[in-house]
Amino acid sequence: MAAINHSKVKKKRFMSEEKKDRVSGYLYIAPFFIIFAIIGLYPALFSIFLGFQKWNGLGPMTFVGFDNFKVVLTDPLFWKSVYNTIVMGIMGTAPQLVFGILFAYLLNLAFLKFKNVFRVTIFMPYITSMVAVALIFSVLFSDHESSLANYVLTLAGLDPVHWGTSEWGTKIAISIMVFWRWVGYNTIIYLAGIQSIPNDLYEAATIDGANKFQQLFYITMPMLKPFIILTVFTSTVGALQLFSEPTVFLGTSAFTRDEAMTIVMYLYRDAFKLQSFGTASATAIILLVLITVFVAINTLIASGYGRKKRGESE
Structure with a gap:
């Protein structure tokens, strides 16, 4: 027991x-x-x-040390892809952040009717299929003179542009596609941030005689600082990983042309077109370093701003 x-x-x-x-x-x-x-x-x-091996995906691996990194870093096409990624990233990302704040501010105005309709409409491109996006932009930015983009340029007295074959025409078309797809996503984030701002601040500013533009720059923008840092960070990372838009817009010729080659497209070409998985992995590691650098820059900017504000308050 x-x-x-x-x-x-x-x-x-x-x-x-x-x-x-x-x-x-x-x-x-x-x-x-x-x-x-x-x-x-x-x-x-x-x-x-x-990244330190030579491998075609099927045979045995061979250790090559840093040779893959040397091949990538000495390839002019890689640096062209870095240039294209940064240029199209800036052209497609910076405007969407600015317009995202403006759209969010307008969608939050009290006198605006059919708010839900506008909010759904501006968010629709984000959830639209890439196949549909490709069809839309292939028509809008066709090389033909009768395309909508060239028709608008003709009305403005400008010459038609070969959007699918010229250097800057391709970059501009892809950047507009990036802007069109992601501006609604950032708008919704900014709208959530604006709605979290107490109305008492706007009421006090109105009593003091501040107009709508003054309220936007002196109340809305400072209070949206954490949301702006978040969207700048996510948009920067997304810009460095640009892949879907160029490949969809250019179609089968995307990996054979230099004017729209991005870092991820360069990586994909090495891995699945040339069966060089070692250099593709080396490119991925280099891209990771680039993303880490941008993350560090964003963190320093955010922390520096916080210290500055605390110093001023003291």
């Missing part, structure tokens, strides 16, 4: 409430970490390992 009671006590201690809570907590979060390790962590670590 004493032995039975002793075993019950040991079992009771082993299955204490604290330990059961801890085990159940680990079981709840385990699926996320398992899936992340399989489809996230392992491919990333394997890509870093592959």
Whole structure:
């Protein structure tokens, strides 16, 4: 009888409430970490390992050290892709942040009717299929003189542009596509930020005689600072990973032309067109370094702004 009671006590201690809570907590979060390790962590670590190997995807791997990085960094096409990525990123990202704030401010005005209709309309491009986007922009920016873009240029007294074949015509068309797809996404984020600003601030500013533009620049913009930093960060990372828009707009000729080649397109071409997975992985590592640099810059800007504001308040 004493032995039975002793075993019950040991079992009771082993299955204490604290330990059961801890085990159940680990079981709840385990699926996320398992899936992340399989489809996230392992491919990333394997890509870093592959950056120092020569491999065509089928045969044995050969260790080559930093030769893959030398090949990439001495390739003029890679630097062309870096230039294209930065130029199209700036042209497509900077306007959408500015217009996103303006659209969000307009959508939050009290006297505006059919707000929900406008909000859904401006968000629709973000959820539109890339196939539909390709069809729309292939018609809008056709090389033919009767295309809508060339027709507008003709009305303005300008010459038609070969959007699909010229250097800057291609960059401008792709940048407009990026702007069209993502401005609604940033608008919704800014709209959520504006709606979190207390109305008392606007009422006090109105009593003091501030007009709408003064309220926008002296109340809305400073209060939106965290949201602006977030969208600048995400937009910068997205711009450095630009891939879908150029490939969709240019179609089958996307990987054979230099004027719209981006870093991710260069990576994809090496891996799946040339079967050079070593240089493709080296390009991915270099892209990771570039993204990290931009993340560090954004973090320094955000922290510096915070210290400045605290210093002024003191």
